[in-house]
Amino acid sequence: MQDNVIDQSKDITILELLDRVLNKGVILTGDLVISVADIDLIYLGVKLMLSSVETMEQLKAGKSRKKEYEEADI
Amino acid sequence: MSENKILFCTGPIDEITEEIGKFNSKEESKLTLGPKNADSGLAKLVLTLVELIRKLVEKQAMRRVDGGTLTEDEIERLGETLMNLELKMEELKKYFNLTDRDLNINLGPLGDLM
């Protein structure tokens, strides 16, 4: 049972190390190769496209309230 | 080679090993389109994208509902549309014989899609 834990600790160490040496560190090629599997770029694109209508509504509401205050001051 | 690098760990170590392994091994879940699996590969790709968009739209819709600026009628219509979208998605999945797991392609650094 103890051995199992030791083995898995080694496993985690190896996994962590592999993640670093394969996915991090200085890369020579800066541009991303867009292969079919790299859909995450599209994902980001889609996310950016979805503007928060809610925020816009609130901004609009905030703007009109400001106008009210300004008018009241006069 | 290197000694054990774990400094502190709580929780079931075997589950943790499995989780970490999950997002390291991109091989099995990589989407490859080739002459052999063009059909099912394409369906998987398309449905994953559709499901992604559906989930994003759903998320955005919920934020609006929570925001309290919709009328009751709009809320009901939203519910109807979202529900129908989800049902349609289920139909498509069944038609192409794909499960949720199949569509959950690991997209690299962004981790699990949904």
Added chain:
Amino acid sequence: MKKLIYSIVSEDSNQEKLNCILPEMKGIAGAKLISVSYKQISAVVSELEKSDYIVDQSNALEYAGVIEKLADQFTLLPMRYGSLLDSTESIMQLLERNYPEFRQNLLKVEHKCEFGLKIFGDLQKLKAELTFEFEPVIANSTIPSTEIKNPVYLEYLNKKLKEHRFEESLLAYIDSVIAELTVCLTRFNAVSKFRKMTTAALVTDAVFLLDESKKAQLIQAIEDIQDQYPSLNFILTGPWPPYSFVDVTLK
């Protein structure tokens, strides 16, 4: 024949040391390691036949092992496995063109190491812990039943809304753990990077860059924070060479 770069080493006061250590080490496929220097930095390189360049676990680990051994003695920037150039001239060009950025990064990581913290959440436990008063979207009593077209839609929406609110509260919960960690890390003058919800169970994926002498204190601090979050599992690893903190856009 390609050149495989393992890391960019700061030579500052260790000019001779590098040339003493390299002959005692071996690179991938048993190749010898040499240094290519430009002013105060050196690239540690080995020759590699294209056929010997295989992206598999054992080679990647061997490559990482070289970096690890060098990191014990030198301040360095680890390269990603697969950093191949054609010739010594191209390596020199690389060092020359990016000299200021390399120097800057080397300065940033001097005497520091990277530590990784992954936080896992048991979703079931979290659902229980983060229970909240759930108000249905529209209380059915406020609309006369003749006006509701189909209660099924409202039911569906209520279900979705509940899930959505749970997700929001989960994110807020994660934000509070991260805030806690951030405060703690300022004590150590650490640089940190956080990623939230990488997978459903991996609630937070963080890396910290701090002074190697602060290791024991870091462990204690993380333990203390973990005590406050019994529904979460923490795993702290390190010390690592600064893989996650090399912000270089190469020219």
